[in-house]
Amino acid sequence: MKTISSLMVALLATSVATGMTVLPAYAADSKAASASAHAAQAGIDWRKDNNVDAAFAQAKASNKPLFLYWGAIWCPPCNQVKATIFNRQEFIDKSRHFIPVYLDGDTPGAQKFASQFKVRGYPTMILFKPDGTEITRLPGEVDSERYLQVLTQALNTTLSVQDTMKLALAGNKNLKDEDWSLLADYSWDDPEQKLVAGKELVPTLLKLSELGPAGLHATRLYLRGIYAAATAKPSQTVPAIDKAQATEKVLKAIADPKTARDNMDLLSNGAKEITEFLTTSKSEPRTKLVNAWNTALVKLADDASISKTDRLGAIIAQVSLASLDNAKPEAALQKEVQKRVGLIEQATSDAYERQSVVNAAAYALGGAGLLDDSDALLKAELKRSHSPYYFMSTLGSNAKKRGDKVAAANWYEQAYNAAKGPATRLQWGSNYVSSLVELAPNDDARIEKAVQNVFGEAAKIDNAFYERNRAYLEKMGKKLTEWNKEGKHQVAYQKARTQLDGICGKLPAADPQKTVCQGVLTKS
Known part of the structure; x- marks a missing residue:
């Protein structure tokens, strides 16, 4: 969901240059832990038939709420949810009180349902009343205890x-208090949330924080409001904010251990953005805020009661703060990142959790300038992951950071070739094409072939132009149109245009996808 918004490993191999030790394979422990996780989730009577209408009919007939989980096999946050929430006995017990619906983005009809329910980012979890009214969108970024508390209140x-x-x-x-809790813990950073128009998000959150009773929920709403202001788009309304006063309020929240722990997701995700928004470069207030934030983040990274991915999130936030004012992470911080990442990785055996942990660890290492370490970790994980193509994309990103365009393009191609599932392949294929346009803009033949493959797959999918599929194809189309804006690649572009016209022409006139399809490539 949050891409940081939103937003983004562990050490399994050794880099001689850094003196990191080779870590043992986790095969035996992993099989046992994964089997346990599978068994636990098997206790949830998920509907996986993609018959959402029948699921709502069942909810209405039984007078039970409906819980919709929208996710994908490869998605790190989804795997985090599976490893820390869905496998808990408390969640399994609560699932008896609602109709649990598991909607995977790669299953037939899923993208069309996604458009209907306004879900795009993985994971999205929505609780509906038996009549289909949306009760709330549950936060996927809080820890399991907080999540279960919110779910209980929503039920x-x-x-x-x-x-x-x-x-x-x-x-x-x-x-x-429960009402304010649901407001504070609503998934406000979901771009598809329907409570308020996006442009009114910041003033709404800040106003709610003022109207609510002082305490945890008001603080959380305020922090959400400040983060939303810090990351606002030009089209959004951002009211005048006394930044000195706001800085003091943020400092107060950070300094209180309980408040910091309860808002760990916001402290990790918003550290750099809020600091940049509230303070000026190299100023005393910035130094004070960074120091206080780092103190709180170290405590979160050391907190064994927090999930491993969230502890890594605190480390990532430290790295992001170190990059403020164009600074580079110091050697001491790099060594600390190596140490913490290694310890957390060694303690992670469950296959679900590893997909999330390895992703976060690779991001932490890469952000700290330890690209070789990040690569070693990712390459070792390729043999173990159930979705290695996700990590191939990260290897491509690392190569791109190094300036190695050839290696980056090759990793993106490998990721596309290895991707599984119709929606996933369209996403990875679109990303591959967009990356080629940037990394190898003069390789018309390679770009032409890649586009042909992606459109060829789109032609075989019933929901190719709904929701996530649509978003990625449109993004690819814009890249291609920009690539050919001066007509230098007209032959390749026109072939893509002709192929797409053929796909669009086969769609019924009344199909909403037809207009979308026709808009993927604009006239060059």
């Missing part, structure tokens, strides 16, 4: 979060 509430928000903004004094 017990008689109001949707949308109705609760309206009452809160109207100044209703009868709202309970």
Whole structure:
């Protein structure tokens, strides 16, 4: 969901230059742990038939809420949810009180359902009333205890979060602590959330933080509001903010261990962005804020009660703060990152959790300038991961950072070739084409072949122009149109145009996909 917004390993091999030790394979422990996780999730009576209408009919007939999980096999945050939430007995027990629906993005009809329910980012989790009214979008970035608390409150509430928000903004004094909790923990960073228009997100969050009773929920809403302001797009409304006052409020939240722990996702995801937004380069307030933030992040990274991925998130945040004002991570921080990443990786055996941990660890190492270490980790994981193509893309990103365009393009190609699932292949294929346009713009033959393959696959998919598929194909189309804006690649571009026209022409006139298809490549 959050791409940092949103936003982004572990050490399995050795780099002689850094003196890192080779870590043992985790095969035996992994099989046992994964078997345990599979067994636990098997205790949830997931509907996986993609018959969402029948699932809602079942919910209505049984007068139970419906829990929709939208995810993908390769997605690191999805694997994190499986490893830390879905395998917990408390969640399994609660699942008896709702109709659990598992909607994988690669299954038939999934992208069309995604368009219907406004879900795009993996994972998205929504709780609906039996009549289909959306109760809330559950946060995938909080720890399991917090998640289960929010889920319990959502199951017990008689109001949707949308109705609760309206009452809160109207100044209703009868709202309970649980109501404010659901507002504070709503998945506000979901670009598809329907509570408020995107342009009104910042003022709404800040106003809610003022209207709510002082305490944890008001603080969380305020931090969300400041982060939203720090990352706002030009089209969004950002009210005047007293940045000195805001800095003091953030410092107060960071300094309190309980508040910091309860808002660990915001402290990790928003460290750099909020600091840049509230303070000026190399100023005393910035130094003070960075120091306080680092102190809190070290405590989070050391907190064994937090998931391994979230602990790595705190390390990533430290690295991002170190890059402020165009600085480079110092050797001491690099060694600390190596040490912490290694310890966390060695303690991770479950296959689900590794997909998430290795992703975060590789990002931490790469951000700290340890690209060789990141590569060694990722290459070792290729043999173990159930979705190695995800890590091939990261290897491509690392090569790109080095300036090795040939290696980067080759890794992106390998990732596309290895990708599985129709929606996943369209995503990886689109990314491969977009990367080729950037890395090898004069290789018309290679780009032409890649585009031909992607459109060829799109032609075979019923939902090729819905939701995530649509978004990635449109992004690729814009790249290609920009690539040919001066007509230098007209032959290759026109072949792509002709192929796409053939696909669009076969779609029924009443099919919403037809217009989308026709807009993927604009006239050059």
